[in-house]
Amino acid sequence: MAGLLHNIGELFLIFFFSGPMQEVRSVQRQQSIPDYEAEQVILGAPHTLVGQWIALHWNLPPVFDAAIEQHHRPDPDDDYFPAAAVHAAGILCNPEADEEEWRDTPFDASVEAYLGLSKEDRRTLRERYVSDLASAEAFLNLSV
Numbered sequence: 001m002a003g004l005l006h007n008i009g010e011l012f013l014i015f016f017f018s019g020p021m022q023e024v025r026s027v028q029r030q031q032s033i034p035d036y037e038a039e040q041v042i043l044g045a046p047h048t049l050v051g052q053w054i055a056l057h058w059n060l061p062p063v064f065d066a067a068i069e070q071h072h073r074p075d076p077d078d079d080y081f082p083a084a085a086v087h088a089a090g091i092l093c094n095p096e097a098d099e100e101e102w103r104d105t106p107f108d109a110s111v112e113a114y115l116g117l118s119k120e121d122r123r124t125l126r127e128r129y130v131s132d133l134a135s136a137e138a139f140l141n142l143s144v
């Protein structure tokens with residue numbers, strides 16, 4: 001569930017602040033910085049913090065706080081596993097990344113150590129994701 005909701009703050013920002021979010025994307029590209037850093041510069045708050053606020057507003061269980069707020073930078077001193085799992089899944093299952101970009105995107109160092117995934121594990125998980133995504137697309141394109 002946290003994996004489905006982790007970027008809820010980004011959806012909120014895109015929907016309610018589409019103009020400033022275009023500037024965020026422009027700054028992100030120009031400076032080659034992560035989206036959350038560009039959001040902090042342009043909007044004064046990253047989508048992770050906005051998402052945490054939404055989770056609190058919706059009275060979601062506390063486990064969602066860290067998973068949403070820390071999915072880009074999990075904090076080992078906080079509720080770590082949900083944030084680490086969402087962080088890793090976000091990298092392994094990024095449909096926008098081509099294979100080279102995906103291979104070059106590292107996990108946060110603490111997540112790498114915590115999960116203990118080898119390069120082969122990562123490759124196997126990525127291949128499984130690509131295969132499952134293709135199956136899902138084929139299923140959804142079925143005509144009845």
Ligand SMILES: [Fe+2]
Nearest residue numbers: 006007071072
């Ligand atoms: Fe995010």
